Amino acid sequence: MNELNREKIETIKSRVRASWLEDGLWEILWGIWFLLVSGGAFLIYLYKESPALKIAGLAMIIIGSVTPLLLWRRFRVKYSWTKGGYSILRHKYFAASGIAIVLGLLTFFSYLFFGVLFKGVLLGLFIFFILLSIYFSSGLKRFFIISVIPLLAGIISLLFKTPNEIIFNFTVFFPTGIALTISGSIAYRAFKRNST
Amino acid sequence: MKNKKIIKDIMALEKLIHEPSRLAILTILSGVKEADFKFLLRMSGLTRGNLSVHLSKLEEARYISVNKRFINKMPNTVYSLTKEGRKAFNDYLKNMERIIKKKGAK
Numbered sequence: 077m078n079e080l081n082r083e084k085i086e087t088i089k090s091r092v093r094a095s096w097l098e099d100g101l102w103e104i105l106w107g108i109w110f111l112l113v114s115g116g117a118f119l120i121y122l123y124k125e126s127p128a129l130k131i132a133g134l135a136m137i138i139i140g141s142v143t144p145l146l147l148w149r150r151f152r153v154k155y156s157w158t159k160g161g162y163s164i165l166r167h168k169y170f171a172a173s174g175i176a177i178v179l180g181l182l183t184f185f186s187y188l189f190f191g192v193l194f195k196g197v198l199l200g201l202f203i204f205f206i207l208l209s210i211y212f213s214s215g216l217k218r219f220f221i222i223s224v225i226p227l228l229a230g231i232i233s234l235l236f237k238t239p240n241e242i243i244f245n246f247t248v249f250f251p252t253g254i255a256l257t258i259s260g261s262i263a264y265r266a267f268k269r270n271s272t
Numbered sequence: 273m274k275n276k277k278i279i280k281d282i283m284a285l286e287k288l289i290h291e292p293s294r295l296a297i298l299t300i301l302s303g304v305k306e307a308d309f310k311f312l313l314r315m316s317g318l319t320r321g322n323l324s325v326h327l328s329k330l331e332e333a334r335y336i337s338v339n340k341r342f343i344n345k346m347p348n349t350v351y352s353l354t355k356e357g358r359k360a361f362n363d364y365l366k367n368m369e370r371i372i373k374k375k376g377a378k
Contacts, residue, residue: 082368084292084295084296085295085299085365088296088299088300088315088316089299089302089303091315092300092303092304093303095311095315153343157343158346160311160314161307161308161309161311161312161315162307162310162311162343162348162350163304163305163306163307163308163311164305164306164307165303165305166302166303166304166305
């Protein structure tokens with residue numbers, strides 16, 4: 077009885093922890109952010125001489141950075157709260173990911189002081205730690221799988237000594253954006269199917 | 273002697289919480305600041321009627337608080353664990369752990 081109850085408690089706890097991310101909307105929005113940032117950086121890289129396209133590229137980066145933050149709650153209210161119910165998680169579930177976030181921030185700051193050669197690895201490591209922290213706090217395995225992509229991309233960029241712009245566009249941001257968007261779409265479909 | 277202690281611990285378990293459905297509800301609410309009926313329904317896997325009855329019992333015991341409001345012009349009832357409810361739930365878990373440990377030691 078007791079073992080069964082304890083198992084049940086743990087199962088429910090992990091389901092509650094994952095509830096905020098199970099609809100896949102977070103991944104879709106951040107996936108689009110990664111794609112917009114890589115697209116913006118690509119425009120800047122291609123048309124360095126053209127101020128109009130440079131501005132367009134910068135705008136894409138800025139819009140891409142602000143959009144997920146503004147839209148996530150709205151999207152949840154519109155698409156998933158009506159289907160899956162409303163809840164606000166307690167902060168303690170995010171405490172477990174504290175170490176990963178600190179490591180991520182350290183990586184980010186070290187990014188500013190290293191040469192081009194290591195920037196790809198550091199950028200990959202930074203995104204890896206962020207996604208890993210989400211895996212620890214939510215317990216959703218798909219975040220662990222996706223977290224490997226920027227790390228591998230960073231290592232590849234180091235091995236092939238790719239220039240900074242290429243690291244930014246194609247090796248780290250673009251594949252991670254694609255992976256996040258696809259996994260978010262799959263998760264959203266599953267969520268919609270299960271909640272109807 | 274040990275058996276007597278275990279029985280004493282079992283007797284100390286809060287009966288209101290020990291019921292599996294209510295334990296499930298309290299476990300869900302212990303992980304969130306607040307949650308609505310639909311969320312509790314989905315997470316607990318209970319039927320509407322069952323969940324409603326158990327929520328009323330927990331509310332009567334003042335283990336949970338109920339707050340009614342509107343989200344997107346739609347009425348929404350939100351439940352959260354009270355201080356007493358959180359304490360009772362944590363005490364229950366501690367007692368349960370103690371019993372399991374004693375049983376394991378035997």
